[in-house]
Amino acid sequence: xxxxxxxxxxxxxxxxxxxxxxxxxxxxxxxxxxxxxxxxxxxxxxxxxxxxxxxxxxxxxxxxxxxxxxxxxxxxxxxxxxxxxxxxxxxxxxxxxxxxxxxxxxxxxxxxxxxx
Amino acid sequence: xxxxxxxxxxxxxxxxxxxxxxxxxxxxxxxxxxxxxxxxxxxxxxxxxxxxxxxxxxxxxxxxxxxxxxxxxxxxxxxxxxxxxxxxxxxxxxxxxxxxxxxxxxxxxxx
Numbered sequence: 001x002x003x004x005x006x007x008x009x010x011x012x013x014x015x016x017x018x019x020x021x022x023x024x025x026x027x028x029x030x031x032x033x034x035x036x037x038x039x040x041x042x043x044x045x046x047x048x049x050x051x052x053x054x055x056x057x058x059x060x061x062x063x064x065x066x067x068x069x070x071x072x073x074x075x076x077x078x079x080x081x082x083x084x085x086x087x088x089x090x091x092x093x094x095x096x097x098x099x100x101x102x103x104x105x106x107x108x109x110x111x112x113x114x115x116x
Numbered sequence: 117x118x119x120x121x122x123x124x125x126x127x128x129x130x131x132x133x134x135x136x137x138x139x140x141x142x143x144x145x146x147x148x149x150x151x152x153x154x155x156x157x158x159x160x161x162x163x164x165x166x167x168x169x170x171x172x173x174x175x176x177x178x179x180x181x182x183x184x185x186x187x188x189x190x191x192x193x194x195x196x197x198x199x200x201x202x203x204x205x206x207x208x209x210x211x212x213x214x215x216x217x218x219x220x221x222x223x224x225x226x227x
Contacts (some may be wrong), residue, residue: 095159
């Protein structure tokens with residue numbers, strides 16, 4: 001199956017700083033990428049959907065100025081958590097989908113963000 | 117609105133069959149999925165079924181869909197300790213539409 005990587009796998013940052021998480025599709029072109037957030041023992045919450053070359057579509061309740069998403073190429077999307085606070089600590093997972101395989105979504109391994 | 121429900125926990129003995137159940141509310145769902153998540157990892161797509169199918173079998177995995185009752189199940193035959201994980205069902209109304217995930221079922225396999 002297709003491979004999606006995320007970097008970093010774990011990050012600890014101080015409150016008030018910004019953190020960038022990268023999501024890459026390694027062996028296919030990702031026309032659409034998704035960013036999810038997962039709290040402990042909970043399901044995935046979709047934060048935003050990004051299509052290559054266009055602005056991300058954010059889900060209701062997700063602050064677009066706080067969670068900046070850039071999908072600049074067909075293999076890379078980034079999520080920047082700006083002015084992070086301890087409540088932003090979570091597991092962030094990206095996924096990618098390619099045109100023509102609309103029903104298959106491939107997930108990255110996730111990034112554990114801890115804000116101190 | 118969309119809502120996908122699962123029981124939180126299932127415990128089985130190694131070698132037995134596991135059945136994980138899921139109910140969804142969106143009658144327009146076209147694609148229904150099962151994902152596996154191991155601790156600290158992302159999600160792995162196990163299998164999916166289209167809404168015009170009743171059953172799909174893939175090696176040890178059998179998916180049953182009751183569209184009338186909006187009920188989806190995943191049966192794992194000959195469950196192994198490596199099957200211990202959280203299993204999420206998910207649904208989407210169309211191929212390019214948002215996927216909604218269930219609450220997840222933690223499967224514990226006892227040796």
